[in-house]
Every structure is written in structure tokens, then in C-alpha cells.
Amino acid sequence: MDQFIINGGRKLKGTVEIGGSKNAALPILIATLLTDEPCVIKRVPKLRDINTTIKILEALGKKVTFENGTCTITKKTALKIKLPYDLVKQMRASFWVAGPLLARKKHAEIALPGGCKNMRKLLYRAVAPLVLGPLIFT
Numbered sequence: 001m002d003q004f005i006i007n008g009g010r011k012l013k014g015t016v017e018i019g020g021s022k023n024a025a026l027p028i029l030i031a032t033l034l035t036d037e038p039c040v041i042k043r044v045p046k047l048r049d050i051n052t053t054i055k056i057l058e059a060l061g062k063k064v065t066f067e068n069g070t071c072t073i074t075k076k077t078a079l080k081i082k083l084p085y086d087l088v089k090q091m092r093a094s095f096w097v098a099g100p101l102l103a104r105k106k107h108a109e110i111a112l113p114g115g116c117k118n119m120r121k122l123l124y125r126a127v128a129p130l131v132l133g134p135l136i137f138t
Helices: 022-034 048-059 092-105 117-126
Strands: 039-041 062-067 070-075 108-110 135-137
Touching: 022 039, 022 048, 022 070, 022 092, 048 062, 048 092, 092 108
Parallel strands: 108 135
Antiparallel strands: 039 070, 062 070
């Protein structure tokens, strides 16, 4: 059972700084592909998946700086539509770039991510309506 047991006759008071969440930060970072405007995301945790996401954004044409939990994302080059397998294989969530790329470019070329076989089945079902049009699996 998770709980805090506090003994004493004093009331608690003070502040606690809440850290960032990877599961919240990843889709927010990927959503920056929807705009060419500068984006500043605060309280981003320093984790491997975050670093992979930064590399993905950079591969797609963004400039990213990450210091003290703050990511600043700006346009570096025109948005690219192809995401290479060497980045996709590192993180299944890398497939999330399909949405912003399709929204802006109407076309995306993304390698299927690694991982369990069930993930691949899920991807096929989740994007089946898109496969009929602009999405190309490489």
C-alpha cells in the first residue's frame, strides 16, 4: 500500500516542485511539428526517449535546444516527410509523427517501429484508413 504516515502535532506546509512526465512530454514535443512557430516546453525530463524524440524532430527539420528541463524547438529547414529506420527502431512512439506530417504535408514515409509483434498488428489496425492514401510504410 502506498501512503505517507506522518506523526507529529504540526501542520504540513511548504511547496513541492512537480517534475515532468515522459508520457506527457513525448506527444507535446511531437505536436511541435504542426507549426513553424518557436515552441518552448518546460519541465521536460531528461530521459532516453526524450533524447530520441529530439533527434527525430531534428531529422525532420527542427532545431532543438534542451537545457535545464526546457526544450526550445524552432524551424531549421523545411519540414521533411521521411523518418529513417535508425531513429524509428529506438522508440515505438516515434510513429506518432505520422499525424503532424500528414496534417501538414499530406504524406509521410515512416519505417515500422521495432518491438513486439503485437505492436505491428496494432499499428496496421490503427492506421488502416490512412494506408489507403498518403502513408507509406518502408
